[in-house]
Amino acid sequence: MTISPETLAKSILDGFHSHYRRFQVLTQGARERFLKRDWTAVVSAASERIHYYDHQVGTTAKKVERRVGTELDEGLWLATRQRYQQLLKFHPQAELAETFYNSVFCRVFDRAYFNNDYIFVETVLANHIPVPVENECHSYFPVVDGLEGTLTRVFEDIGLGGEFENFENDIEQLRDKFFERATETDIEAHNLRIDVLKSPFYRNKAAYIVGRVVTENNHYPFIVPVLINSQGKLYVDAFITRSDRMATIFGFARSYFMVETEAPSALVRFLKDLMPHKTLAELYSSVGFHKQGKTEFYREFLHHLRRTDDQLSAAPGVKGMVMTVFTLPSFPYVFKVIKDRLGGTKEFGRQTVIDRYRMVKRHDRVGRMADTLEFVDVALPLKRISADLLDEFKQTIANSISIEGDTLVIHQLFVERRMTPLNLYLEYANDEEVDAAMDDYGRALKEMMAANIFPGDMLLKNFGVTRHKRVVFYDYDEVRYLTDMSFRRLPENDWEVSYAPDDVFPQQLAQFAVPQAKYRNKLLKRHPELIDSAYWCRVQKNIRKGELTDVFPYDADLRFTRRF
Ligand SMILES: Nc1ncnc2c1ncn2[C@@H]1O[C@H](COP(=O)(O)OP(=O)(O)OP(=O)(O)O)[C@@H](O)[C@H]1O
Structure with missing residues (x-):
């Protein structure tokens, strides 16, 4: 038929x-x-x-x-x-x-x-969005009867459900922060409108209200995180206005938000207005449409290739034993292909690498693990591949590529945001930056642990530094669940040790991961517990009890004081 x-x-x-x-x-x-x-x-x-x-x-x-x-x-x-x-x-x-x-x-x-x-x-x-952006996704609140009244209406309208612990106090603190910000930015605090996205954004243990303050000539984005206490009462935790902080909350190393929408294009365009530096690909992914993120990424990449003429070449840094990594200098991403033969001490195969990259994608990435996009059969113009890189391809990933006319097809490819590898960053950073980076590296490890991730290979070269100077992990081939590992104290006598494959000795971790004493000392000064096996066991125990630790995507100094 x-x-x-x-x-x-x-x-x-x-x-x-x-x-x-x-x-x-x-x-x-x-x-x-x-x-x-x-x-x-x-x-x-x-x-x-x-x-x-x-x-x-x-x-x-x-x-x-x-x-x-x-x-x-x-x-x-x-x-x-x-x-x-x-x-x-x-x-x-x-x-x-x-x-x-x-x-x-x-x-x-x-x-x-x-x-x-x-x-x-x-x-x-293209530019024809089938839904009128304005109608779809946000509500308007002109400030006519005082800021407190308007803020109260914002909360009533968005419908978080649940009762607040101390709503009046939250509104007062919000109002105060709002006036502080208004003075900084020269806003006339009574002559404005507040636009709020109709649905809250949920992720992990928080709900976020996202919107903007509109004045006659400008607009200022904001995010208000709302948390819930152990008695099930809600409270406002902060008022976030700076665009770099917002960008981190929507960053590529975070998990996707849950936000209801009938018209994702309208939602994403509103967000783009709030965070112009984010690409459509990043914004679609941030609200859970990661396949659309992939489509938008690929379109951006094709457009970018047409507009530029630089060459794809090996990514700066230490070459990997598992991945061949390359980049286009004018485009802020790296491309990774699994090598035909995994080098060195790697005792696992290709499928394990794929499984571990996918596992991280599905997991809570807590702002510390870069998102990856996985592509099948990607065609690249041969003329954009440097001769050295093509040689490297033939030697390391011959089974994953084929050449068809003037195109090179890569059968399986992972794409990640490009960062500055931490080992390279430390070479040119000043003292203060080195301090901050080693502190943040320690925090990154702790936050991954809290999310039940054991990175496996914690060498500095496997971490990158973002534009906002955050340390983020990007090499997932040795990633395991923290709860699958066995954290042990080193025995007094070496000959007494019988090692099992999943044994980890935290006392040795810092020595292995950061062999350079000048960096290691800085790490251990801030995070001495990282070499204490009891600490690792404690975190493991909490996870087994089902406790999801709080990892806030904003600095502690932004958090409101709670008054009861
Ligand atoms: N997202 C990224 N941004 C910038 N550089 C990156 C990124 N991912 C990888 N690189 C560069 O490529 C190198 C190899 O990448 P990666 O560590 O993922 O490969 P690997 O083969 O898994 O390494 P290993 O041998 O440690 O297992 C890194 O050391 C770094 O220099």
Whole structure:
């Protein structure tokens, strides 16, 4: 029986709708999980939401295959693509539905067809957003009857549910911070409007209210984190206004927020207005649409390649034993491909590396582990690859590449934000910066531990320093759950030791990870407990008891004082 383009297009769109419904259900549950303080469910919902997209693409692709096989009928698919495009004209998630179509098509058919005739390499929506941004996502609060009244209305409107511990005190502190900020920025505190995104953003143990203060000539973004105490009462924890601090809260090393939206494009454009330095790719990912983040990333990359002429070359720093890492100097990302033969002491195979990178992606990355985008069959113009890098490819990743005409195809590729490797940073940093970096490296280790992550290989070269001078981990091939390891004290006599593969001796960790005494001393001065096995065991015990430690994405000095 022949199938029409109409039926085919609709069945792919149905697949997308199932995915989006499930995404919405998981996202909507965030409020209740937060109010019930069900942190275990918070962790599993976040992981399931990341996972579900691929599952749904797989199911839809199988349906397509059953109906039309894997032999591509050109006429049928050209028409299906056209029909699908029409169906999206006023669709509130049109750009996500385009991406879903691409994912299904690419799963079934050959790479030769991955062009704009068959899929949406370029979006057909471009600047045409099918939903009016203004209506969709935010509420307006003109300050007419005093700031306190307006702030109260903001909270009533957003509907966090639950009772506050001391609402009046929260509003007073917010008002005071607001006036402080108004003086700094020269805002007339009574002649303005507050715009607030209609839904709170949930992540880990917090809900965030996100908005902006609009004056006659300007606007100023803000975030208000709301936490919940052990009696289930809410309280406002801070008022965050500086854009670098906001950027860190939305940073690439954080997990994705849960925020309800019918029109992600409108939400993301509002956020872009608040944080202009963030790319659409980063913003889509930050609110959980990580596949859309990938699509936007790839589009940005293609546009960037067209606009520039520099060459892809090896990433600066110590070469890895597992990954061949390269970068385009004018583009702030690195590309990683697993080597054909894993070098040195690595006692695991390719699949373990892939599994560990995926495990980190699904895990709470607590602001300390960079997000990765995983691509299959990426085509790069050969002329943009330096001769040295091409040689390195042939020697290290020959099984993962093929050359087709003037294109090099990489069969599996991980992409991460580029940072300055910590070992390189320390070489040119001044004393104060070295102090701060070693302190932050210690904090990074502790925060990863608190999230049940044991980095395995803690060498400085496996950490990077971001634009905002935060230390972030990026090499996941030895990552394990903290609870899978056995932390032990070193016995008095070496010959008494019987080592098991998962044994870790914290007393030796700093010596191995930071052999240079000048750096190690700075680390241990701030974080002496890192070489105490009892400390590691304690953290492990807390995790086993189901305690999710608080890791705040903002500095402690921003936190409000709590008055009861
Ligand atoms: N996100 C990044 N930003 C900047 N440089 C990076 C990034 N990721 C990797 N690099 C560079 O590439 C090198 C190798 O990367 P990575 O540590 O991920 O590889 P590996 O093969 O897993 O290393 P190892 O041998 O330690 O297991 C790093 O030492 C660093 O110099």
